[in-house]
Amino acid sequence: MYGYVFQFRPVFQELPLLLSGALVTIHISILTLFFSFIVGTMGALCRISRFRWLNGPAKWYVEFIRNTPLLVQLFFIYFGFSQINIEVSNYMAGLIGLVVNNGAYLTEIVRAGIEAIHKGQFEAGISLGLSFPQLMRYVVFPQAFRVIYPPLCNQFIGIILWSSLVSTIAVEDLALRGKELASTTFRSFETYAVVTLVYVVMTLTISGILKVLGQRFFRRPA
C-alpha cells in the first residue's frame, strides 16, 4: 500500500462506457431468462412424463449441466462452433451457452413448481375433460407460477452475475468493458471496484423491483 493513491476519477470519466456494457449485460440476461424458461418448461414436462424416452434424456441433460462449469460449457459451444465451421457471433454463442446452462436449472425449478400442486387438481381437471395442454395452461401453470416465482427471481439475479463469463468469449458486456477500461486507465483495482459496485447496485435494484412486482402479482391469497 506504500504510496499508492487511489484514483477513481479516470474510471468515473468513462462511466458511460461501463453503462453501455451494463445494458448489454441486462439485454443478454433477459433473453437468457426468456429462452431458458421455454427450455425449462419443456424440460420439466419431459421430467414429469411417464415416457422413458422423454424422462431419461431430460434427467441426464439436467445432471450433466448442473455438474459441469458454465465456463466450460461456454468454451465448448464457442470453440466448438468454429471447429465445425459454423459462423455465429460471439453474442449468439454466449446466449446459447447461457440458455443451455440455465435451461437445466429452470427445468428443476419448474418441475418443483408443478410437483407442488396438489394431485386433486390434476384429477379435477381431467375429470372436467381438459386436454393435457389445457390442464397445464389453465390449471397447473397459473398455480405453479406462484411457487416458481421466488426461485425464478433468484435465478435471474444469478444469470446477471454469471453472464459476466461471456466476457471471456469477447461479448462486450459490463465485465469486458471493465477489463478494457482497466487496461486503458492503468487503474485496475479502482476500475474493478467500480464495476463490482455497478453489478451490486444492478442486482439489488432488480431484486427489489422483482420483490415489489411479486407482491403485486400474488396479492390474492394463496
Place this chain on the structure above:
Amino acid sequence: MPQYVQDRLNLYDAVLFLQGLGNTVALCLLGLGLGTLIALFVGLARASHFRWLAWPAGLYIEIIRDSPLLMQLYLVFFALPLLGLQVPIFAAGVATLMVNSSAFMAEIVRAGIQSVGKDQWDAARGLGMGYPQVMRWVVMPQAFRVMVPPGVGLLIGLIKDSSVISVISYLELTRVGQILTEKTFLSFQVFGIVAALYFVLCYPLSRLALVVERRLKVGG
C-alpha cells in the same frame, strides 16, 4: 478414438488433464477450508443479537453474493500487489475462492445455528454454561448436521466456479482445456473431456448430498 484425434492428443496431454484436475481439487479444498474458517466468525456475527456485529456481517455476505465471482477474482488479483504482496497466482486463486465461499458458508452457518431451538440454549445456560461453551458443546454439534448437505452443495458449486480461476492463467482443469484447444484445435473433444472430468468430481458429491439430506430427514 479416431486416428486424427490420437495423432493430436497424446499421453502427455492425458497427464496434463490429470494435473489440471489435481490443481482444481487443491484450489477448491484450500479455498473452502479457509473460507469455512472465516465463515464461522462471520456466521456467528450474523446470528448475533448485537446489531453492530450482525449488520456488517450481513453487508459482507450481501456484497459477495451480489457480485460476480469474475470481478471478485480481478479485485483480489489486483488488490494483493497494492497491499505490497507479491503472491503466486495459485494464492490469488485460493484467496478468491476463500472470500467467495466464506459468504455462502456464513449463511449456512447462520442457518445451522438458528436451527437449534431456544430450549437448548435455556437448558445449557441453566446448567451454568457460558456462550462459548453452549456454542461448542450444544449448538454447534447439532448445527453441524444441518450444515452438511448445503456444505457439500457449496463444495460442488465451488468446484464448478473454480473454472473462473483459469482467467488469471492458473493451470487448473479449464485452463488445461484452453491450452490443449489452442494446440490441437480439437475443441469439442478437449472440452468434452474437461466437462467429463468435472462431472466425475461433482456428480458423486451431488448424490452424496442427496443421500445425507434424506437420512437427516428420516432421523428427524
Place this chain on the structure above:
Amino acid sequence: MVRVKNIHKYFGPLHVLNDVSLDVSKGEVVVIIGPSGSGKSTLLRCLNYLEPVQAGEIWIDGIRLDHHKTNIRAVRAEVGIVFQSFNLFPHLTAIRNVMLAPRVVRKRPVAEVRQEALAMLTKVGLQDKIDAYPSQLSGGQQQRVAIARALAMQPKLMLFDEVTSALDPELVREVLDVMKQLARDGMTMIVVTHEMGFAQEVADRVIFMDEGRIVEEGTAAELFDRPRSQRTREFLGKIL
C-alpha cells in the same frame, strides 16, 4: 437460601411479574400453583436469570443476581432447572447429557464425572438406559434424565417448571416419585405444577399466583381447605 424482593418483569406492555417477593429457606419445598399466564414459570426463569428482571432484587445463597456475568454463571451452576419440554441435548446419549456440564463448566476429570453421572442415573432408575439417545427414550425417561442432568451439578436449589405437563398420564408418576425422593433427601425445591396431590404430599408451603402477583400462601392444608381469597377458591374449584 432464596430471597426475592419486590421484583417487576415486563414483556413489552405486559406486566408479567408485579411486585413479587418470596423467601425460601434451606431444605424447604415450595409449590407454586396458579392459572396459565399467571407468571409462575416466568418467576422460575428469573431465579436462574434466564430472564432479566426490570426492578427488584434476587438473592440466591447470599449472591445478588444482577448484570454481573460472573455472578450469574456462578449462581446458575448452583441452581438446577428442569423444563416442561425436557430440553435434553439430542446429539448426546443419556449419560453424556448428564456429564456435559460437570465436565465443561466445572472442568472436572472425566472418570470421576462418569462415576457420578452413573450414580445420578441410577438414582432416577435409568441405569440400564445410559447409552440411549433422547429420541430412544419415553417422555418420562427423558424427564428423569433431565433431572439427573441438573442434579449432576450438585445444585443447592432445584427449580421444576411444570415438568409433568408434557407427559402422558401413565408416565407422570415415575417423574413425581423421583421428585418426592429428592424432597425427602432434603433438597431445596421450588416446583411449578398442576399436580395438587404432589403439593399436598410434599410441599412445606404452597403459593397461589395470579396475574403476576402472589395472591396467597400457606401450608397445603391451609390453602386447599381454607382458601382466604375469592380468586384462590375459584381456581381450586376448577382444578380439584
